[in-house]
Amino acid sequence: MAVTDEAIDKIKGMIVSGELQPGEKLPKEADLAAKLGLSRNSLREAVKALSLIQILDVRQGDGTYVTSLEPNLLLGAISFVVDFHHDKSVLDFLQVRRILEPAATALAAERIDAEGIAKLRALADAPSPDAGHEALIEQDLRFHHEIAVFSGNEVLCSLLETLSSPTTRARIWRGLTEDDSWLRTIREHHSIVDALENHDAAAAHAWSTVHTSGVEQWLRRMA
Structure with a gap:
């Protein structure tokens, strides 16, 4: 499995398990990367991919959030x-x-x-x-x-x-x-x-x- 795919799966796992809820802000990049055992580069790529399909919302100067996960979104x-x-x-x-x-x-x-x-x-x-x-x-x-x-x-x-x-x-x-x-x-x-x-x-x-x-x-x- 590619490193980025692994990172995506781990973030998805946190959402599916309920560890990350709709609308919730993700931990700081360094903390999340350490928790998931990922490099910060692979984490960034995963966040970018998940934001493209509107699972994550990257807000400049504020942080990254889980979206509402509504079906229409x-x-x-x-x-x-x-x-x-x-x-x-x-x-x-x-x-x-x-x-x-x-x-x-x-x-x-x-x-x-x-x-x-x-x-x-x-x-x-x-x-x-x-x-x-x-x-x-x-x-x-x-x-x-x-x-x-x-x-x-x-x-x-x-x-x-x-x-x-x-x-x-x-x-x-x-x-x-x-x-x-x-x-x-x-x-x-x-x-x-x-x-x-x-x-x-x-x-x-x-x-x-x-x-x-x-x-x-x-x-x-x-x-």
Whole structure:
């Protein structure tokens, strides 16, 4: 194992064990290096690497802290990778979305309240196509984001948010090339909300699968 990798593992071990808590300041460099049996150079490299993936926060003149370790923060590195694969792997991202979003919708069916249903019902009533594709896509994204939030699972919500960027382009293409795609989207949105309102997790999962499969199937036909 490379020295820097060993240093990273040791710092990670302190965080996983709870010895270092989210938001806590790391000991002074010399003290931490001695405690972990590392050179100060290898410790610096490890800190630099962990700060790039937002596990550590280096504050000039103050010290180094463990971040909040919130899922949306830690998944930033995945979002960075996603941005480089819009064209080459969009079908792969759509496939992952098709796996994850129905699961989030099923969870939401168990947890959503009347206020949440009203919010989703309003979002399901998409604006007129005359509003333009950007407005339609924006409302569609909000609809799916709210369902993920109602799942109550922050990691799942963050993953789906990360996947929205590469799949949005495909959804726009479909809307521009299929005349009835928006009407079908509205119908499917309402079917999803109906299942959520009935707290029917199985139906919510099924309708979400049908809905998320649409763009993927269209893109496969176009490929």
